[in-house]
Each structure stands twice: as C-alpha cells, then as structure tokens.
Amino acid sequence: MKKILTGNFAAAYGATMARVNVIAAYPITPQTTIVELLSEIVADGELDADFIKVESEHSALASCIGAQAAGARTFTATSAQGLALMHELIHWAARARLPIVLANVNRAMAPGWSIWADATDSISQRDTGWMQIYCENNQEVFDTILMSYKIGENEEVLLPTLVNLDAFFLSHTSQVVDIYDRKRVDSFLPPYNPKIKLDVEKPRAFGGLTSPENYYEFSYKIELSHQKAKQVIRDVGKEFGKIFGREYGLTESYMCDDAEFILIDYGTIAGTAKDAVDRMRKRGIRVGSLKIRYFRPFPEEEVREIAGKAASIGVIDRAISYGHSGPFFSEVKASLYGKTIPIYGFIAGLGGRDVSIREIESMVEYMQNNKPQNIVWIGVKR
Amino acid sequence: MSSNNNEKDIVKIKGADDMPSMPASIGSMRMNKTSTWRSIRPVILKEKCKSCMICWKYCPEPAIFPTSPPEIDYDYCKGCGICILECPFDAIVSEKEGK
Amino acid sequence: MSSDSTKKIKLTLPEEEVMSPGHLACQGCGAALAMRYALKGLGKKTIVSIPACCWAVIDGPFPYSAAGIPVQQCAFETAAATASGISHALSQLNMNDVVSLAWAGDGGTFDIGIQALSGAAERNDNIIYVVYDNEAYMNTGIQRSSATPHGAWTTTTPVKHYKKGRKKDIMQIMVAHHIPYCATASVAYPEDFIRKLKKAKQIKGTKFFHLLAPCPTGWKHPPDITIKIARLATETLVFPIYEVENGVYKLNRNVKNPKPVVEYLKLQGRFRHLGDEEIDYIQGVVNEKWNHLMKLIEAFGEN
Numbered sequence: 001m002k003k004i005l006t007g008n009f010a011a012a013y014g015a016t017m018a019r020v021n022v023i024a025a026y027p028i029t030p031q032t033t034i035v036e037l038l039s040e041i042v043a044d045g046e047l048d049a050d051f052i053k054v055e056s057e058h059s060a061l062a063s064c065i066g067a068q069a070a071g072a073r074t075f076t077a078t079s080a081q082g083l084a085l086m087h088e089l090i091h092w093a094a095r096a097r098l099p100i101v102l103a104n105v106n107r108a109m110a111p112g113w114s115i116w117a118d119a120t121d122s123i124s125q126r127d128t129g130w131m132q133i134y135c136e137n138n139q140e141v142f143d144t145i146l147m148s149y150k151i152g153e154n155e156e157v158l159l160p161t162l163v164n165l166d167a168f169f170l171s172h173t174s175q176v177v178d179i180y181d182r183k184r185v186d187s188f189l190p191p192y193n194p195k196i197k198l199d200v201e202k203p204r205a206f207g208g209l210t211s212p213e214n215y216y217e218f219s220y221k222i223e224l225s226h227q228k229a230k231q232v233i234r235d236v237g238k239e240f241g242k243i244f245g246r247e248y249g250l251t252e253s254y255m256c257d258d259a260e261f262i263l264i265d266y267g268t269i270a271g272t273a274k275d276a277v278d279r280m281r282k283r284g285i286r287v288g289s290l291k292i293r294y295f296r297p298f299p300e301e302e303v304r305e306i307a308g309k310a311a312s313i314g315v316i317d318r319a320i321s322y323g324h325s326g327p328f329f330s331e332v333k334a335s336l337y338g339k340t341i342p343i344y345g346f347i348a349g350l351g352g353r354d355v356s357i358r359e360i361e362s363m364v365e366y367m368q369n370n371k372p373q374n375i376v377w378i379g380v381k382r
Numbered sequence: 383m384s385s386n387n388n389e390k391d392i393v394k395i396k397g398a399d400d401m402p403s404m405p406a407s408i409g410s411m412r413m414n415k416t417s418t419w420r421s422i423r424p425v426i427l428k429e430k431c432k433s434c435m436i437c438w439k440y441c442p443e444p445a446i447f448p449t450s451p452p453e454i455d456y457d458y459c460k461g462c463g464i465c466i467l468e469c470p471f472d473a474i475v476s477e478k479e480g481k
Numbered sequence: 482m483s484s485d486s487t488k489k490i491k492l493t494l495p496e497e498e499v500m501s502p503g504h505l506a507c508q509g510c511g512a513a514l515a516m517r518y519a520l521k522g523l524g525k526k527t528i529v530s531i532p533a534c535c536w537a538v539i540d541g542p543f544p545y546s547a548a549g550i551p552v553q554q555c556a557f558e559t560a561a562a563t564a565s566g567i568s569h570a571l572s573q574l575n576m577n578d579v580v581s582l583a584w585a586g587d588g589g590t591f592d593i594g595i596q597a598l599s600g601a602a603e604r605n606d607n608i609i610y611v612v613y614d615n616e617a618y619m620n621t622g623i624q625r626s627s628a629t630p631h632g633a634w635t636t637t638t639p640v641k642h643y644k645k646g647r648k649k650d651i652m653q654i655m656v657a658h659h660i661p662y663c664a665t666a667s668v669a670y671p672e673d674f675i676r677k678l679k680k681a682k683q684i685k686g687t688k689f690f691h692l693l694a695p696c697p698t699g700w701k702h703p704p705d706i707t708i709k710i711a712r713l714a715t716e717t718l719v720f721p722i723y724e725v726e727n728g729v730y731k732l733n734r735n736v737k738n739p740k741p742v743v744e745y746l747k748l749q750g751r752f753r754h755l756g757d758e759e760i761d762y763i764q765g766v767v768n769e770k771w772n773h774l775m776k777l778i779e780a781f782g783e784n
Contacts (some may be wrong), residue, residue: 021570021573021574022566022567022569022570023575024562024565024569042593046575049573050569050570050572050573052565052566052569052604052606053604054562054565054600054761055596055597055599055600055603056596056597056598056600058558058559058562058563059559059565059596059597059600062556062558062559062562062563062566063563063565063566063569064566065555065566065568066530066553066555066562066564066565066566066570067562067566067567067573068566068570069553069567070528070566070567070570070571070574071570071574072569072570072573073576074566076568077489088751089559092555092556095781096404097402097403097404099426104418158403158404160461178507180481194404196402196403196404198528198551198553200525200527200528200550200551200579200681203525203538203546203548203549203550203552204406204407204551204553205406205407205541205545205546205547205548205551205552205554206404206406206407206551206552206553206554207404207553207554207555208405208407208537208540208541208542208543208545208546208552209537209541209542209543210405210542210543210638211537211542211543213545214395214401214405214543217397217401218399218401218405220396220398221401224398225403225407230532275753299414314546323677324595346580346633366545369679386706393544393545395544397695405543405544406498407541407544407545407546407552408544408545409544409545409546410503410546410547410549411502411504411505411540411541411545411546411547411672412501412502412503412547413503413545414503414504414505415503416503416504417501419508426613434490434692435490435492435493437494437495437605438492439492439494439671439686440513440514440671440708440722441512441514442509442510442511442517443503443504443513444498444500444502444517444708445502448488448490448492448496450489450490450669450682455502457502458502458503459720460508461508461664462508462697462704462705462707463509463610463703463705463709464509464704464708466705467705467706467708468708468709468775470728471741475724481686
C-alpha cells in the first residue's frame with residue numbers, strides 16, 4: 001500500500017509493520033512525530049505493543065535493553081542530544097548483542113542549539129559495535145527498518161542497528177512510500193525468537209564481571225559478527241528485492257562504471273548527488289556517485305572495487321572529526337591504502353546548511369582544477 | 383576465588399568458540415567453596431540445640447542445613463559468627479579454624 | 482546429613498533455597514541475606530535487574546552466577562528502567578506470572594538511579610523495586626551517598642568532614658508518587674519482609690521496598706553483629722518498620738520502649754568520632770522523624 005509519508009512517519013510505519021513488541025522513547029525535535037504517530041498507532045490497536053513513555057533517552061534505551069533481553073522485539077528513536085545521552089547504553093546494547101533498531105534523526109550537536117541536519121551525532125557512535133546506515137529517502141527509511149530487524153536478529157549477527165535519516169530533509173518532508181502489505185512483510189520477517197534470553201526455565205546471569213581472561217574474546221566475537229554481517233546484509237538485501245521489488249546492498253552505485261570522477265556520499269546528499277551527476281553528464285563530464293548505506297560494517301570491498309574505475313574520488317561528509325578530517329573521507333582513504341588514486345575530502349552541510357546541486361557541481365570543478373586536499377570546506381563564509 | 387573449588391562444577395573455557403555471544407553465565411557459584419574464608423568455625427552443640435532454626439534463618443550464605451539438629455555446611459561457611467551470636471540457647475560455639 | 486533427633490522443625494520462612502552459597506559477599510553481609518530472603522519470598526519465577534552495586538559482584542563473575550534466577554546486570558542508573566522494560570516484555574509475551582524485580586543499592590536508588598525510579602513509579606510500571614540500603618557506595622569502597630546518615634564516616638566524608646546533613650527520605654519520596662505499595666523492611670525481620678513481598682507480588686503496579694542492610698565492612702562492625710545492628714536500628718527508632726498501601730499507613734513493629742540511639746551508634750566504627758553533642762543532635766533528629774511518622778500514621782492510618 002502506497003502512502004504519502006514524511007521520513008518520521010516512514011520510520012513509525014517501519015516499526016509498526018515489523019510488529020515490534022515494546023517501544024520506549026522520549027521526544028526530541030525533529031524526531032517527535034515518530035513517537036507521536038506511534039502513540040496513535042498503538043492506541044488505535046493497529047500495533048499490539050507496549051509503548052513505555054520514559055522520562056529520558058537514557059531510560060529509553062535502558063528499557064529497550066531490558067525488554068529485548070527478555071525476548072521482545074524493541075524499537076526506539078531519538079536525535080542528537082538524546083543519542084548522546086544514550087551513549088553509555090549504546091555500548092551496552094551492542095556488547096549485550098541485542099538487535100534493537102533505533103531510528104536516529106541526524107541533527108547537529110549543541111551548543112549552539114540546532115535542530116537541523118548534521119551527521120555528527122551518529123558518527124559519534126561509530127565505535128560502539130552498532131551497525132549504522134544512512135538513508136537517502138523515506139522509502140529507504142521504511143525498507144531499512146524492516147531489513148535491520150532481519151539482519152540484526154540473524155544468529156550470526158546479533159547486533160543493534162542505527163538507522164539514520166536527515167533532520168527535516170527527510171524527517172519532515174513528504175514522499176511516496178510503499179509500506180507493502182502484512183502478508184509479504186510477515187513472510188519476510190518472522191517473530192523474534194532468540195536462542196539466549198532471560199528465561200526462568202533456564203536461569204542465567206547476563207553481563208557479569210568479565211576478567212581480562214575473557215573480555216578480549218567477547219570483543220573478538222563482536223568483530224567477527226560485523227564481518228559476517230556484510231554477507232547477511234547482501235543476502236537479505238537480495239531477498240528483499242525478490243519479495244518487494246527493491247534490492248539493497250551495503251552501497252549503491254550510480255553511473256560509476258564509466259566515471260572519471262566518483263563522488264562518495266551518504267544521506268540526503270546522496271540523493272542530490274544523483275541529480276548533480278545527471279546534470280554534469282549532460283555537460284559531458286563523466287561523473288558517478290557511490291552512496292554508502294552502511295558506515296558499519298564499513299563496505300571496504302565495494303569502495304575498493306569502485307576506485308578501480310575512476311581517475312579521482314571526492315568524499316562528501318556532513319560531519320567532521322575535528323583535528324583530522326571528515327569521517328567517511330578518512331575511512332574511504334584508509335580502505336584505498338596502496339592505491340594511487342587522488343582522494344578529495346569535502347565538508348558540506350554542517351548544522352543543516354543546504355547542499356544543492358550547485359554545491360556538488362563545485363566539488364567536481366574543484367577536483368578538475370586542484371590537487372587533492374583532506375579538507376575542502378564547501379560554502380564556508382569567511 | 384577460592385583455591386578450594388568444586389572441580390566438577392568448574393566451567394572450562396578454552397576460547398571464543400566455547401563462549402556464548404555475550405557474557406551469559408554457564409555455571410553456578412557453587413563451584414566456589416568459600417570455606418577458605420574462615421578464621422573461626424561455628425560448632426553446634428547437639429545437646430544444647432533445640433532445633434529452633436534461628437541459625438538457619440540468619441545465615442547469609444546459606445551454609446546451614448535445616449535438619450534437626452541443624453548442620454553447618456563447612457564447604458561454604460565463611461565464619462561470620464552470626465549464628466553463634468543469634469542462637470538463643472548458646473548452643474553454637476566458636477572454634478579456631480585449622481585446629 | 483544426620484538426623485538422630487526426632488524433634489519437629491518449625492521453619493518461619495519458606496524452606497527452598499533459590500540463591501546458592503559460594504557467592505562473593507563479605508562475611509556477615511546484610512545484602513546477601515536480603516537477597517536470600519527476597520528469593521524465598523518471590524520464588525524462582527523472578528527476573529532480577531541488578532545495576533552496578535555490591536550485588537553485581539556478589540553474584541559472581543562470568544561464567545558463574547549465584548542468584549539461581551535470570552539476572553540482567555545493567556548500567557548504574559538504570560535498575561528501574563531495565564526492570565520496566567522487562568515487565569513490558571513479559572506482558573507482551575503473556576508471561577504474567579513472572580515477576581520483574583529491580584534490586585539496587587542506595588547509590589543506584591537515592592542518587593544516580595532516582596530519575597529512572599521516579600519515572601517508573603510515575604508510570605506505575607509493574608515492577609517490585611527493592612533498595613538494599615547499606616548507606617554508602619559500598620561496592621566502590623565506602624563513599625558517601627544521599628542515604629549516608631548524619632555523622633557517618635565514609636571515604637569521601639572523612640572524620641574531619643564527616644557527613645553532615647540528613648539522610649534523604651526515600652519512603653516519603655516514593656509515597657508521593659502515589660504507587661500502590663511502599664514498605665520498609667530489615668534483615669532482622671525476615672518474616673515481615675517475606676510477608677510483604679508475597680503481598681506485593683499480588684499487586685499490579687510499582688511496589689517499593691526500602692530495606693536496611695548493615696555492612697560490616699563499611700559500617701566498621703564485626704560481622705557477627707549484623708542482625709543485632711539491624712534489630713537495634715529499629716529498636717532505637719532509627720529505622721521504623723512500616724508499610725503504606727494505597728496511601729494508608731500501617732506501623733508493622735511498634736517499639737514501646739525505644740532504646741537511646743547511642744546503643745546503635747556505639748557498635749559501629751563509622752560513628753566512633755562522634756561526641757556527646759553530636760549524639761544528642763542525632764537523637765533529636767531520630768525523635769523528630771519518629772514523631773513525624775506517628776503523625777502520618779495517625780492522619781493516614783487505617784481508621
């Protein structure tokens with residue numbers, strides 16, 4: 001069934017069609033309409049779930065962890081300050097191997113107060129062990145939530161997922177979203193059935209004191225699962241394509257095969273990049289765009305494969321790791337170690353600054369006329 | 383933990399393949415015989431004991447069997463002395479451990 | 482096990498042991514005893530959320546556990562939120578005969594955990610919350626908490642700067658949330674504690690227990706007098722045993738001839754530095770609190 005949905009509503013419907021059992025969430029702009037719609041959906045009985053109206057984001061994730069450990073499929077949503085407040089428990093959920101799905105509306109960190117698009121909040125969770133995905137459009141938000149449950153709950157994976165959508169550009173912008181039908185979604189995503197959980201018939205203690213004799217191996221197992229997850233992601237993405245007609249991978253390649261310049265991007269910028277590619281191609285410039293969906297696990301294989309084809313690469317980051325460079329840039333560069341292809345790091349759109357087709361065209365112009373730089377500030381006013 | 387472990391209850395982990403994905407317990411703390419914590423041991427004087435079970439009631443381990451008369455579980459008794467003090471009939475005495 | 486006597490045994494507590502010995506509690510630990518009683522009262526169909534506190538270590542390291550029931554160790558602030566999440570999962574999974582228990586120390590309840598506790602209580606989430614109060618952050622080495630009583634030494638309130646200021650009145654805070662059941666309890670009166678737990682199990686909503694758990698290590702007393710100290714706390718009116726059910730107060734242990742508070746203080750090294758003036762002050766505070774409680778019982782008791 002097709003609906004006109006904002007990104008937030010797409011996220012709410014994703015949780016609904018995924019038949020989550022427990023939701024615990026706290027409002028924060030611009031995520032609020034996710035929790036508001038979910039409150040209505042639960043109240044109307046459209047979703048049989050318990051929605052715990054917690055008193056902070058920290059308690060939201062704590063309650064999801066408890067509920068998931070007891071065998072319930074859980075969902076939460078937040079943004080910026082809320083995600084940061086959860087940070088201690090973000091580590092917890094991954095280390096406890098609980099496949100929670102969290103919809104994060106990418107918003108700039110304070111101070112000063114900003115409610116607009118910026119990826120710093122989710123990038124700051126990079127090393128916690130969560131899988132994380134950046135969505136280009138609202139259909140992708142909906143589809144990604146469904147797939148994230150299936151992938152995360154896979155016994156070889158057992159990891160939580162951060163599903164990111166840009167503040168306002170997606171969260172509050174209406175697009176056509178197909179939410180399919182119960183029959184197909186239920187066949188794709190069966191009920192959550194973990195092998196190990198809090199069970200009075202088989203009592204176990206979870207999370208106890210772990211000495212250096214064993215802690216290292218638990219971390220090793222998390223990394224093994226991240227590597228295994230890559231194939232699970234590809235397999236589930238293909239299965240999704242077969243059932244619903246949209247196939248997904250760790251990345252999405254647009255016109256890269258014969259490209260001289262390849263842009264690597266994520267989030268809504270990836271959508272604009274496709275339009276910019278079309279426009280530049282009309283002018284005879286062979287540009288392509290590689291959209292990175294999964295930041296973790298990082299698609300090193302896909303990035304290396306793309307790099308083989310082009311003359312230069314420009315990475316567009318809507319975040320910066322101060323004192324170094326854009327986070328996706330540094331990871332792309334590290335993935336391409338040993339190759340001689342020039343790589344440019346563009347910083348754009350921090351704090352919700354619009355990144356239009358013109359801005360992206362200026363990046364390619366820069367690549368045509370300048371040596372590679374780690375940081376090129378697009379549109380900064382001096 | 384104790385050097386006096388209950389061998390058969392010890393969980394043997396060689397490496398990652400023996401471990402669950404997350405730190406979830408496999409065995410019971412029964413493997414840890416806390417008898418080595420004692421510097422004194424309680425001894426129940428059967429002739430004075432009235433089987434009131436107050437000692438059993440207040441043991442924090444627990445290391446007293448609810449029999450008549452009660453019996454101290456010397457595998458786990460830490461020698462805290464609560465039972466000695468709480469016995470209303472002075473039927474439990476303290477002896478130096480390792481006598 | 483020999484049984485050469487034919488005397489009949491009368492147990493005043495359920496016989497079954499859920500918790501196993503071999504755990505890592507100090508000799509004479511009030512908190513260990515408290516859990517032993519709680520599990521007798523609630524039974525095996527219980528899932529407990531344990532935040533950072535002594536019990537996070539007492540239960541034993543991976544790969545072992547002493548509790549005998551499923552344990553969800555959780556972050557320091559989150560005992561109530563974790564237990565709430567579990568209670569909702571149990572409801573969704575139609576396991577309504579399983580109890581979700583939160584088991585936290587005073588640090589994780591009065592201080593860092595109070596937000597989550599207040600949130601759960603305001604929502605009336607279906608959990609039993611027990612704070613085993615040993616009156617300081619004992620697990621991290623005896624630092625003061627807002628449950629530390631006036632006059633006590635701790636490592637962060639050394640003798641020259643001993644803790645000044647009254648203990649936070651957690652029972653009043655919880656009663657103010659209008660939850661169906663609040664009660665104090667003590668390891669000296671296990672029958673009372675277990676009776677109250679069985680009652681709480683039948684109530685839907687948030688049930689709160691403030692339990693006094695003496696700590697030989699932190700209160701600086703010999704391990705054998707743990708029960709004696711707990712008993713004295715009630716007999717000197719420092720720790721009254723009462724319950725508040727739907728706002729109705731009931732005193733469970735009336736103390737007809739209260740002992741002077743110095744009888745309780747003098748047995749504990751953490752109060753050794755106090756002079757007569759300070760002890761008189763503490764007696765005054767104890768009397769004031771008791772009179773306040775008597776007025777509440779008079780005004781809001783079962784009449």
